[in-house]
Amino acid sequence: MAPIQALLCGIVYWLAVGNLPFVGLWSLQRPLVCGFVTGIILGDPLQGALIGGTINLVYLGFISAGGSMPADMALAGILGTAYAIVGNMGANTALALAVPIGILGTIVWYLRMTFDSIFVHIGDRYIENEQYNKIWRANVLFPQMFCAVIAVIPCALAAYFGAAYIQGLLDVVSGRILTVFEVIGGLMPALGIGITLQYIYKGPARVFLFMGFILAVYSGMGLLPLGIIAALVAIIYVQVTATVGSATPAIEGATEDDEEEF
Amino acid sequence: MAQDNNTVMAREGGLVTKKALLHAWFNWETFVQCCYNYERMMGLACAHVFVPIIYCLYKDDPSKRKAVMRREAEFFNVHIEFGACILGLAIALEEQMAMGEDVPGELITNLKTALMGPLAGVGDTIWQGVVIPILLGICIDLTLKGAGIWGPILYTILICGGAYAFSYINFMFGYRAGSEAVLNFIESGKLDQVLTGASIMGCMVMGGLIVNYVKVTCGIDIVTSGSTFNIQADFFDQVLPKALPLAATMGIYALLNKRWSSLKIIGLIVAVGIVFGATGILTYA
Numbered sequence: 001m002a003p004i005q006a007l008l009c010g011i012v013y014w015l016a017v018g019n020l021p022f023v024g025l026w027s028l029q030r031p032l033v034c035g036f037v038t039g040i041i042l043g044d045p046l047q048g049a050l051i052g053g054t055i056n057l058v059y060l061g062f063i064s065a066g067g068s069m070p071a072d073m074a075l076a077g078i079l080g081t082a083y084a085i086v087g088n089m090g091a092n093t094a095l096a097l098a099v100p101i102g103i104l105g106t107i108v109w110y111l112r113m114t115f116d117s118i119f120v121h122i123g124d125r126y127i128e129n130e131q132y133n134k135i136w137r138a139n140v141l142f143p144q145m146f147c148a149v150i151a152v153i154p155c156a157l158a159a160y161f162g163a164a165y166i167q168g169l170l171d172v173v174s175g176r177i178l179t180v181f182e183v184i185g186g187l188m189p190a191l192g193i194g195i196t197l198q199y200i201y202k203g204p205a206r207v208f209l210f211m212g213f214i215l216a217v218y219s220g221m222g223l224l225p226l227g228i229i230a231a232l233v234a235i236i237y238v239q240v241t242a243t244v245g246s247a248t249p250a251i252e253g254a255t256e257d258d259e260e261e262f
Numbered sequence: 263m264a265q266d267n268n269t270v271m272a273r274e275g276g277l278v279t280k281k282a283l284l285h286a287w288f289n290w291e292t293f294v295q296c297c298y299n300y301e302r303m304m305g306l307a308c309a310h311v312f313v314p315i316i317y318c319l320y321k322d323d324p325s326k327r328k329a330v331m332r333r334e335a336e337f338f339n340v341h342i343e344f345g346a347c348i349l350g351l352a353i354a355l356e357e358q359m360a361m362g363e364d365v366p367g368e369l370i371t372n373l374k375t376a377l378m379g380p381l382a383g384v385g386d387t388i389w390q391g392v393v394i395p396i397l398l399g400i401c402i403d404l405t406l407k408g409a410g411i412w413g414p415i416l417y418t419i420l421i422c423g424g425a426y427a428f429s430y431i432n433f434m435f436g437y438r439a440g441s442e443a444v445l446n447f448i449e450s451g452k453l454d455q456v457l458t459g460a461s462i463m464g465c466m467v468m469g470g471l472i473v474n475y476v477k478v479t480c481g482i483d484i485v486t487s488g489s490t491f492n493i494q495a496d497f498f499d500q501v502l503p504k505a506l507p508l509a510a511t512m513g514i515y516a517l518l519n520k521r522w523s524s525l526k527i528i529g530l531i532v533a534v535g536i537v538f539g540a541t542g543i544l545t546y547a
Binding site for chain 2: 020046052071142143195201203233
């Protein structure tokens with residue numbers, strides 16, 4: 001990996017964890033997207049999208065609420081994809097490698113959340129001095145500069161030096177050990193789905209998990225048609241229960257539901 | 263900073279110009295978590311939202327401008343898109359106060375605090391628990407099954423477009439509808455209906471994801487005189503294919519409910535992978 005490629009990986013990581021929603025929080029932070037961008041940097045966008053997408057399965061339902069961050073999916077997506085492309089490894093092996101990286105990455109998030117408090121006090125001073133046109137510095141400029149320092153440097157170094165060693169590591173990993181990696185990688189998506197279920201596997205929705213499961217097992221249909229069927233089923237359910245339960249017209253609730261899903 | 267030559271008001275007879283309101287919303291949606299921190303969470307971001315607004319409200323009263331900014335820089339934390347209506351509402355209330363109506367400052371602070379809890383809860387569940395997993399699940403599926411690079415591109419367009427559109431609509435709803443309408447909406451039970459429908463849709467798609475992407479099979483062969491009985495091919499695939507991925511997922515879900523951290527579960531998966539993978543009891547297919 002060329003030094004400039006490693007640096008670009010670091011910059012992608014900064015944009016992903018910097019939490020500018022337009023480029024970051026909901027999009028670039030997801031391994032599907034940052035893996036794809038890493039693929040562009042390393043000259044293989046398709047492979048980047050495929051590996052990033054596979055790594056992303058672990059982080060489907062990871063919820064960051066109240067300032068907590070269970071895993072740094074951006075670092076896992078960028079470094080996992082970079083190592084996989086450089087070392088020419090399979091997507092599931094890359095996934096098994098990416099998960100521990102994601103755990104390490106949370107350090108960056110907690111550093112940010114802690115040290116950003118400093119800039120709040122700078123903002124307070126701007127308010128006291130009535131320099132309101134400077135507040136954007138405290139809210140955007142300084143914290144993002146700080147974030148760039150703590151994100152770009154470690155990620156670029158890890159990409160550069162990790163890629164140099166990954167081939168040697170992979171020569172050791174073969175046969176039985178490779179099978180172990182693949183089994184771990186195959187099981188990991190169950191964690192991502194399990195975490196999502198904690199939020200939605202409730203009350204009347206429970207039975208629909210098994211409906212979706214059986215439908216997918218025996219029809220072999222892709223997730224897009226299944227998602228459309230699921231949306232229709234949800235609308236029907238809400239309409240029927242609203243008609244049975246009370247006199248509230250159900251159409252409004254159902255259409256809102258529909259809009260938000262697509 | 264002078265908004266004098268821009269006299270199109272956001273509301274008839276109001277003080278806030280259309281341009282300032284749009285600017286305020288843009289500051290919210292774009293910069294809300296740029297300085298996310300444990301001390302005040304999104305407090306400074308709220309102050310940033312009010313920068314274009316205060317010059318509309320108090321053209322020549324610096325002390326009142328400062329009072330607004332101090333009040334809005336307090337602790338605040340909510341789901342970005344679902345909570346956008348709270349900011350719109352706060353602007354509307356500050357506007358009423360500036361026009362001389364009897365709106366105490368504590369009321370604004372209290373309303374913000376009272377609304378952020380329920381909207382954060384519902385917002386995080388629907389947005390991060392349903393919308394993103396479904397959209398991501400479908401786009402990853404498309405990516406791996408032939409769409410290639412169009413998967414991430416489609417996902418990025420949909421989620422960014424959806425986030426900006428939804429937060430704009432919600433922000434303006436909060437500004438125009440006022441506190442009573444926002445409270446009524448939250449208490450009307452419509453949010454519950456949306457939550458139920460979203461959970462049903464989410465559960466069905468998760469069922470499909472288990473089938474497609476949790477990959478574990480049993481590698482045990484039982485060799486009896488002359489014939490081999492492969493547990494995966496001759497038992498699971500006959501009775502219920504993908505029974506093992508379903509069991510693995512529900513097992514992990516049960517452990518999460520027992521307050522196992524995801525870190526602990528990752529450790530368990532690694533241990534299971536090493537023990538059962540090396541012995542060939544579990545295989546990857």
